[in-house]
Every structure is written in structure tokens, then in C-alpha cells.
Amino acid sequence: MSTSTVDLQHDPHGHGDDGHGHDDPHHQHHFTTMEQQFDTSKIGMWLFLATEVLLFGGLFVGFGMMQARFPEEFKEAHEHLQRPLGALNTVVLLFSSWTMVMGVLSARTNQRKKLVIFLIITILCACIFLGVKYFEYSHKFEEGLLPGHFYKHVGDRIQINGHPSPGYATFFSFYFMMTGLHGIHIVVGIALLAWIAIRGNRGEFNSSYYTPVDLVGLYWHLVDLIWIYLFPLYYLIS
């Protein structure tokens, strides 16, 4: 990329063959170059992602504490989660992360059609994920495996004065809070993906401007990254 700060009128990017060689309409006047503008947006996104890590982090720490407090109850409660469904959702989400990163690559290499196709596949994967979660949730609702004082399940092993130990309800409080918050992030992700798919279809992105695609991609990978930890903690550890 050109280091010239003066000659911005005449394609400082050096790749005018994409038909967008002239001064980019997305270039805001307070940034010297498009690259600087892109890097600035990206730093902002990473700061947001760091706050997301801390948001989920609080729940992870709480889960760890309660697991240490009620090890037996958590072990028994986790048997109610279906490992194959959790594994299926993990695979779906990992695959969607790959289609997302391929979408970003397509945007950066001016492949409009591929960008839209990859984004649509990503959205479909997100919908499959939510469908499986819906199935799991309704199963839990039927069995009374609910958070806090909504817990109505019978037949738990550890009973205190004829009532199930509070460990069971605590487990499902964390389960619904954490997977629920993660699910909300998936729903927000679907909306964002649809938004950039529509804009991408209009041909708004190219090799010199694809910032929204890149940032939504980062968000989507973070959602995947959080699930990478949720899956073993809830479904696998016994």
C-alpha cells in the first residue's frame, strides 16, 4: 500500500483493476489511508471481544465454584445432557466458522457470489445449532430440569430432608444462563450475517473495503470459541 498521504485522489491502493480504483467512497476524511481506517475499526472490535470474554468469564468462574461446591450433584445432573447432540452442535459451529472465514476471504478477493454463498451457509449452520438447542431445551422442560426454584425433577440421588439437593437446581441455573446467553449471541450473529449478506449481494464490499465482513467474522469466531469451552464443561466432564 502506498505511503503517500497527499495523493489520495488517484488510487493510492495500487490495484485499480477491481473497478474501484478511484477514491473509495467508504474512506472517511479523518483517516489517512483505508488501511489505517480498517486497523482502527479492528482494534475497536477486539476491545469489544475482550469485554465479551469477561462477560462469559464471570459465568464460567461461577460455574467452576459451584462445581467445586456440589461435585456429586453436578456429575449426576450432567448425565441429563445428551453428549451426541452437544457434539453435533460443536461440529456445526466449527464448520460455520470455516464458512465464515472463507466468506471473509471471498470479500477480500472480490468474489461477490462466493461471499454471499458462504454467508448463507453460515446462517443455515446457525439455524441448525438453534434447532438442536430448541430440541434439547424442550426435553429439559418436560423433565422439570429447570433453573432455581423452577426445578421439578424427581428421582435425584442426593436428597436433603426429602428435597433434592440445591446442587441440581444450581447446575441447571448455570446451564440455562450460559447456553442461553450464548444462544442470544447466535441470534444476534444471524442478524449480523444477514445484514452483511444483503450488503455483499449489492456489491458493497471489495478488496479495499470489507471491514464489516471482517468484524462480523471476528464476532462469529468468538461465539464459536465460547462454545468450544461450553461443550466440554457441560457435556463431557463427569
Next chain:
Amino acid sequence: MSEHTQNPKAEAGVYLKTLIALLVLTAITVGASYIHFGSGAANVVVALTIATIKATLVALFFMHLLHDKPVNGLIAAAGFVFLGLFLMFTLLDFDTRENPTPRNLPTVIAPPPTSPAVAPH
């Protein structure tokens, strides 16, 4: 526009390899969960180690941290460092307390059976 536009085909290859590695690690972690590694704690360590490897792969390749400006990696690392501090001090507190049962748990919860038998109802 950036550091890594030279060869899109090679880049796509890296992404595909990353995906395959992530899927293989998922299969390993599911398989490992059916094996008992001596103690419950050992299983937790195995599962979380594999999860951390997967998360690192996602961050380095899918989120481009490997070839990105270092400041982005620094911000990401800072998030996890502070999460580590949070976890460390919370566990220190937990280990030095008697019975950290949340006070706002439902009232059906009776005192543990070892305490004097004074039923609340």
C-alpha cells in the same frame, strides 16, 4: 488491503487444514470423555487442555491473530489474563471458606443433615 493477500489459494488451504484439525480434536475430546483417567480432575484437565488448543487454533488462524497487528493479540491476551486473575482469586476465596452456598437459593433447601435436626417447617 493487508499483510496477507498474496495467495488466496494458500490461505484457503490453511483454513481447511484448521477446520480439519478442529474436527479431529473434537472427536478426540469426545472419545477421551468415555475414558476414565484415574480421577475426575484428570478428565477435566484433559478436556480443558484440548479445548484450549482448539480455541488457540481458532484465534490464530480464523481470527487472523497469527499475521495480524500485535496490538489485537495483546488486547485478546489481556482479556484472558484478567479472566485468569478473576478465576484465581475467586478460587483462593472459595478454598478458605466453610460453605459457600448461595443465600438466595429457594427456601425448600433445608440445612445439611449433619446439623442439629431443627426442621424449618
